[in-house]
Amino acid sequence: MKKTLGIIMALMLVTGLVFAGGDKEASRSQEIYFLNFKPEIASVYDEVSKAYEAETGVRLKVVTAASGTYEQTLTSEIAKNDPPVIFQINGPVGLKNWIAYTADLKDTALYGILSDKSLAVTSGSGVYGIPYVVEGYGIIYNDAILRKYFALPGKAVSISSATEIKDFATLKAVVEDIQKNKAALGIGGAFASTSFAPGNDWRWQTHLPNQPLFYEFDAAKGNGSALEAGLAAKEVAFSYGSAFKNLFDLYLNNSITAPGLLANKSVDDSMAEFALGQVAFVQNGNWGAGQILGVQGNTVKNEDIKFLPLYFGVPGESQYGLNIGTENYFAINKTVSAAKQQAAIDFLTWLFSSETGKGFVIGKLGFIAPFNTFGPNEQPSDPLAKEIVRWLNAPGVTSVPWIFQAFPSNEFKTVFGSALLEYTQGSKTWAQVEDIFRSTWKAESLY
Amino acid sequence: MQNTLKKYFALFALPGLLAFTMAFVVPFIMGIVLSFTQFTTVTNASWVGLENYIRAFQTPDFLNSLWFTVKFVIVSVLTINILSFFLSLLLTRSIPGTNGFRTIFFLPNLIGGIVLGYIWQMILNGVLQPYGVTLTSNPTYGFWGLVILMTWQMTGYMMVIYVAGIQNIPRELLEAAEVDGAGRWQTIKNIIIPAIMPSVTICLFLTVTNGFKLFDQNLALTAGAPSKQTEMLALNIYNTFYGRAGWFGVGQAKAVLFFILVAAIALIQLQITRKREVEQ
Numbered sequence: 001m002k003k004t005l006g007i008i009m010a011l012m013l014v015t016g017l018v019f020a021g022g023d024k025e026a027s028r029s030q031e032i033y034f035l036n037f038k039p040e041i042a043s044v045y046d047e048v049s050k051a052y053e054a055e056t057g058v059r060l061k062v063v064t065a066a067s068g069t070y071e072q073t074l075t076s077e078i079a080k081n082d083p084p085v086i087f088q089i090n091g092p093v094g095l096k097n098w099i100a101y102t103a104d105l106k107d108t109a110l111y112g113i114l115s116d117k118s119l120a121v122t123s124g125s126g127v128y129g130i131p132y133v134v135e136g137y138g139i140i141y142n143d144a145i146l147r148k149y150f151a152l153p154g155k156a157v158s159i160s161s162a163t164e165i166k167d168f169a170t171l172k173a174v175v176e177d178i179q180k181n182k183a184a185l186g187i188g189g190a191f192a193s194t195s196f197a198p199g200n201d202w203r204w205q206t207h208l209p210n211q212p213l214f215y216e217f218d219a220a221k222g223n224g225s226a227l228e229a230g231l232a233a234k235e236v237a238f239s240y241g242s243a244f245k246n247l248f249d250l251y252l253n254n255s256i257t258a259p260g261l262l263a264n265k266s267v268d269d270s271m272a273e274f275a276l277g278q279v280a281f282v283q284n285g286n287w288g289a290g291q292i293l294g295v296q297g298n299t300v301k302n303e304d305i306k307f308l309p310l311y312f313g314v315p316g317e318s319q320y321g322l323n324i325g326t327e328n329y330f331a332i333n334k335t336v337s338a339a340k341q342q343a344a345i346d347f348l349t350w351l352f353s354s355e356t357g358k359g360f361v362i363g364k365l366g367f368i369a370p371f372n373t374f375g376p377n378e379q380p381s382d383p384l385a386k387e388i389v390r391w392l393n394a395p396g397v398t399s400v401p402w403i404f405q406a407f408p409s410n411e412f413k414t415v416f417g418s419a420l421l422e423y424t425q426g427s428k429t430w431a432q433v434e435d436i437f438r439s440t441w442k443a444e445s446l447y
Numbered sequence: 448m449q450n451t452l453k454k455y456f457a458l459f460a461l462p463g464l465l466a467f468t469m470a471f472v473v474p475f476i477m478g479i480v481l482s483f484t485q486f487t488t489v490t491n492a493s494w495v496g497l498e499n500y501i502r503a504f505q506t507p508d509f510l511n512s513l514w515f516t517v518k519f520v521i522v523s524v525l526t527i528n529i530l531s532f533f534l535s536l537l538l539t540r541s542i543p544g545t546n547g548f549r550t551i552f553f554l555p556n557l558i559g560g561i562v563l564g565y566i567w568q569m570i571l572n573g574v575l576q577p578y579g580v581t582l583t584s585n586p587t588y589g590f591w592g593l594v595i596l597m598t599w600q601m602t603g604y605m606m607v608i609y610v611a612g613i614q615n616i617p618r619e620l621l622e623a624a625e626v627d628g629a630g631r632w633q634t635i636k637n638i639i640i641p642a643i644m645p646s647v648t649i650c651l652f653l654t655v656t657n658g659f660k661l662f663d664q665n666l667a668l669t670a671g672a673p674s675k676q677t678e679m680l681a682l683n684i685y686n687t688f689y690g691r692a693g694w695f696g697v698g699q700a701k702a703v704l705f706f707i708l709v710a711a712i713a714l715i716q717l718q719i720t721r722k723r724e725v726e727q
Contacts (some may be wrong), residue, residue: 071689079488097692100491196583200671260579264572265674411690418674425584427673444691 030057031036032344035084036064037328040290044364047359049269051356058343068199078333085344089129090327091405095121102128103334103341109349110330115372118225121329129329132352133367136307136324136388136399137285140292145280148185149178156180162306168313172250174255178280179254184364185280189256192270192282194248196431200266200351203283205417206404208248209437210323211310212240214403230406236441241434251283252424259424267291275300283310286384289366293382308385309400321391325402326343326370415440482699490697499700503687508675509701512683513708519590519679522657523597527654528647533604535609536635548609552603560600564667567596582669589669589677596664601657605650612646613639641723648720655716659709680705 036045042064049060060401063084065073070088077084080103089095095102104126105111111127114120146162149155156177157170165171194204215237217229237267238244252259256279267284271291274282277299282288292300309321330348332341351357353373361367366380368388379389392399407413419436422428428436451684477489482499486492503509534552538545571592572581582588616639624634638649662681665671671678671686678686684705688698 003619075488075695079490093692097487100487156601198666260580260584261576261581263581263583411686414686414690415674418672421583422673425580425673427585 011430015109022361030343031059031061032086032340032347033061033063033082033084034086034347035070035088036062036090036342037070037110039064039067041365044360047364048105048351048357048360051360052347052350055351055356056346058347060347070438075199083333083336085333085340086348087331087333089121089329089331091129091329092123092227093405093407093409094329095123095128095331098331099123099128101333101335103206103332105130105345108345110345110352113349113353113371113373115370119326119370130348131326131329131370132348133286133328133365134324134326134370134388135287135290135328135368136322136391137284138310138322138391139308140274140288140384141281141306141308142274142277142279142300143149143306144301145178145185145187145277146174149174149181149280152180152184162308165308165311168246168311168317171308171311172246172313175250175281185444186277187256187280188273188278190254191251191256191280192273193257193265194251194255194259194262194424195265195267195270196262196417196424197264197266197269201415201417201421203267203360204248204420205413206407207285207323208283208310208403209244209416210404211400211406212244212312212314212321212405214240214400215240215243215314217403217406225401227401227403227406230403231404234442234445236438238437238441239428240312240314241437245430246313247310248420258425261271262424263421269348271295281308286368286382286388289382289384295440302383305383305387307384307391309397319396319398321394321397321399323402324388324390324392324399325405327402327405384388408441412440412444478699479703480705482696485693485696487693487695495696499696500704502694502697503701503704506697508678509683509687511640511675512678512680515590515677516659516661516679519593519661519699520655522660523594523601524651524654525602526598527593527605530598531605531650532609534602535613536639538606539610549603552606554603554653555600556604558600561667562661563600564664565595567592567599568668571595583672583677584672586676589672592662592668593665593677596668597658597661600664601654605654608646608650609643609646612643616642642648644720644724648717648724651716651720656709656713659705659712694715 034045036042042062045060045062045064049062052058052060063073063077063116074084074087078087087098087101089098089102105120106125106127110130111117111120114130121131139161143162150160150162155437157173159165159170159174162174165174175190178185182189195201196204213230213236214226216237217226217233220233221229252262255262256273257265262360268291270279270282271284271288272295273279275292275295275298289305292298292305293302304349307322309317309325311317325333332344334341352361352369352371358369358378361369362374362380366382366385368379368385379385391397415417416437418434419428419433423433481492483487483494483496484492485495486500498567531699538549538552542548558566568582571588575581575584575588580588620638620642621634622636629637660681661679662685665677665679665682666685669677671682675683675686680701684698685692687701
């Protein structure tokens with residue numbers, strides 16, 4: 001008995017050695033290691049990789065970091081012998097951390113096809129990050145529920161279509177009346193849950209303060225852009241804090257979930273509530289399309305999914321559209337061989353300019369890609385992406401850029417998010433939340 | 448025998464030593480060195496001296512989480528050890544089904560921390576739901592949630608160690624005590640506890656160190672909410688590491704301080720309880 005056991009153990013040891021050694025592959029020179037940020041489309045990259053290898057013979061190794069762990073994965077992967085060649089930074093603040101690794105892409109073909117050069121992440125005269133997807137967010141609404149509401153005999157507003165909502169006062173009147181009539185409309189509440197489960201508060205601590213801060217920085221920008229004013233700001237006044245509160249309170253008071261229970265809700269929960277037709281509104285971006293269309297029991301029709309801009313009760317807000325921008329930038333690792341860097345740039349150029357590559361981008365990856373190689377008809381077909389394009393081209397409406405890239409650190413967002421949660425739970429007053437916003441910004445921008 | 452041992456010592460010890468060096472000693476030394484540097488990755492560091500340590504103490508949340516951790520360790524060590532000691536007393540008496548009970552009490556220990564954290568989050572939020580609050584409404588809820596979770600998880604494990612200790616007490620001792628007319632409480636106090644001091648040493652060591660380095664359960668149950676008030680040391684170090692650009696060194700410095708603290712407390716505890724162990 002003991003002998004057999006010994007033999008088995010010995011065998012296990014030997015096989016372990018064999019398998020451990022099997023990892024080394026013959027040729028590495030023609031392999032591009034791409035560390036992907038977006039887990040929701042990880043499987044598409046496997047197809048892209050096969051197609052690219054079939055066309056060019058170059059192997060593409062795609063590794064996807066689990067949701068919310070990109071920085072951790074990148075930190076450990078980039079220190080290895082075979083580091084990622086293509087990785088992603090999240091904007092000017094992310095660049096500060098990775099500047100020792102990012103190659104200057106100014107003279108590459110990829111930068112050449114970028115349609116709006118001001119979108120790239122730059123430092124001095126160098127270009128270090130190239131955006132690959134434009135995204136937008138606002139309030140997503142279910143037009144079927146809204147139509148049903150506007151047909152109610154006892155509605156409290158004079159307008160008769162959701163497209164007539166053009167400021168906060170109208171939005172508030174409609175939302176509060178919908179909440180009042182929720183039984184008649186067969187829904188649980190006007191807004192989906194204001195999700196505050198750990199890691200699920202980014203819609204409130206990152207996206208929602210964007211527009212109030214845009215107003216503030218836009219007034220202070222001088223000759224530069226609002227984003228530059230934000231990056232330079234060591235302190236903020238948060239002068240549109242009460243505007244933020246207007247909309248945030250509207251979310252909380254007209255929700256499907258009681259404020260005290262929000263700490264239990266995830267973004268998935270609120271998207272599911274929308275997909276199942278239990279709520280009329282949810283704040284999110286076009287990346288959420290998959291979470292609506294892909295949900296089992298989905299009752300929302302494609303043509304009923306529409307976007308409304310965020311309205312805060314600020315004078316002149318009707319001229320602003322959705323919050324459109326990006327925080328996804330490709331960077332190339334400059335510590336690997338020049339041949340590998342070139343191979344990586346060739347791949348990205350192929351992805352965004354060849355017919356096969358563009359087919360993947362439009363059809364499967366669902367990117368609204370900011371490259372001049374895409375014609376006006378070559379855009380993704382999901383309803384939210386279409387809405388983004390519609391708002392981008394709407395006459396008399398300006399999009400709000402993504403100022404939150406100028407937020408001093410991740411820590412700032414975390415602290416502000418926690419303060420918001422405490423506000424919803426009643427353990428902090430609004431004045432305290434505003435103080436925390438200002439003091440954390442000041443403290444975090446010291447580093 | 449001695450000679451054979453000497454001859455083959457290298458052969459048998461080398462693989463283990465090598466693995467230990469690669470997986471433990473080298474990263475440990477690198478970690479200490481990195482705590483004096485500013486770095487993005489472990490191969491790219493510049494020396495900054497003590498600056499990281501100064502910054503570690505400048506952020507108030509480090510001391511807050513240290514205090515929270517200390518409170519948690521005191522409470523959880525008491526609940527876990529008292530409960531498991533009495534369970535082991537019960538389960539060393541000849542009650543039918545003892546083995547079954549021992550197995551059942553041990554089972555929670557086989558579940559991973561993250562999973563347990565999420566399961567208990569659901570249970571506790573379910574309990575709190577009728578009151579319109581959640582675990583993160585108040586740091587006190589989070590604190591007691593963690594205590595309940597850890598007690599539930601660790602009690603079975605400690606119980607097994609105490610059971611082994613109690614079973615090793617010579618029968619004559621207990622019989623002699625009974626003949627001399629010792630009551631139940633006197634037997635526990637004067638015979639059983641002194642006799643199982645080696646088990647107490649182990650159990651205290653395990654619960655104290657486990658309490659200090661608790662991470663998964665904390666992350667899954669509350670993730671530090673509300674506003675970092677339930678953030679324990681290990682989670683605080685983790686968040687320091689990834690919360691801001693350029694703070695890796697500070698996270699590393701906190702980790703070194705954390706190591707010194709846990710090592711010191713564990714050594715002191717071992718010294719104290721070892722002294723009370725009696726030779727049988």
